[in-house]
Amino acid sequence: MSSAISVIVPPASGRRETVAVLLAALIVVLSATGFIALHRDTATATSLPHWQVDLRSGLNAAEQGLTADLLLAADEMPYLDQVTPEALAAEGLPPFFADATATARGGHHWQLIETTDAQGWLGQPAAKEVAGAMLMRIAGETPTIWLHRDGAASTSALDDAALIAAGWRQVITRFDASVTRKDDQH
Template identity: 40%
Template sequence: MTTPTTQTVRPAGAGHETLNVLLLCLLILAVAGSVVAWRGVSHEPEPVSGHQLDARRDLGAAEQGIYADLRVTLDEIRLLREEQQALPTPQALADEGFAPFAQDASSVSRGGHAWKLLADSAYYGQSQAPAVAGSFLMRPDAGEQGAPDIWLNRNAAEAPTDLSDAALSAAGWKQIVAQYDAGVTREHRH
């Protein structure tokens, strides 16, 4: 019989493996960081004209809600106008339950606007709480190609008599514009 021999096997040093893994991680982070820096795009908002307000940046929460309601209701207003050959009255829109014309808890919390039809061509919503939301004016015919023509005045005490852009701007009304830039939507190139 042979005498048993004992061999001692030392564990491999983990120091070299750990160093290699850390170097690989740093390399991956450096490559990813350089790709992000190289392909990064500035998301600076485009400035609006002096007589305009940006719907996302310049309106309060209540005003944004009313603006969104007016944009949605505009399609219904146009359909009703085609059927009736005239703009529907704010009361008819309220009876149908269209926001912001309907008087419900939401409309009260957003300023309690009193709506009326001006010269059979525009809707004027006078705010009962100007600190919450200003008064709105929507001209359904002016933005016929899709985008509504909605104006806001946070200091309006009465309805405007001249509904032209120049007169509204001179009276302190601001046109609300919606900008869809890279900060809102992402461009997907396929």
């Protein structure tokens, strides 16, 4: 005699597993949101003094290129016998060398200004709408770049106070701003 035993097997629905996975995902999302909210760093934008301008956000592409060229030329100057604009042009150093790039960046005419404690290379642009006047001052071993966009820029003194009084703005690089430059001109 055999007795028939019947066993009822319910179909696999996966309901428990689905609820468990959704609950785990919800816990992960809530934990991540809480972590981000608690560890958020608010960036505080520091404003520059009126006599400084940021290299990345305050200069156009031509002025940025001129600044880079001037700083590279400053690195080469200790190895040269002559550092007049004519001698630097003869060495082929941009921006002193008149080529297509120099023309595209404003076609600056360079002159050397010397004082008792500094040397400066003043570049007056032929195309003022492309780039402003640029000044590279070397006092000691440190070069600084200055920009003047208003009218005819000139200077005979190379100290900070005289340059600021004459309307020059020192080009600086800040690392607290975004690396991406905003293009506000379009």
